[in-house]
Amino acid sequence: DWGEGLAEGVCDVSPLNEAIVAPGTADKIEEARKKIVETDWDVFTGPLVDVNGKTVVAEGETFIEPASAPSWEYILEGIIVSEQD
Structure with a gap:
């Protein structure tokens, strides 16, 4: 890599x-x-909380990529999603 x-x-x-x-x-x-x-x-160091209040990365821990291709499946608290047609 x-x-x-x-x-x-x-x-x-x-x-x-x-x-x-x-x-x-x-x-x-x-x-x-x-x-x-x-x-x-590291921007992926917790605490990271999703929009439903679930902690996806705990305080002091860092997100570890679970696959060889980069991906991110969470919408974090404070992020506003704007979709266009």
Whole structure:
């Protein structure tokens, strides 16, 4: 497997639509980017709670990919899903 990421410039966040983005979003994204690049923080470290209140990753534990192909089947608390027709 090959694993590079944000620090190496392999992936990043798409530009924000300034017409609809909530105030402070860019600052929060930059804060998270710094934590990812400058520390060993993992975005998949718990506690992670789904929209039904079920803990899917416990406090201090980190999500371990259950298959060789990356996947994620949870909608987490605080995430808003917007579907288009």
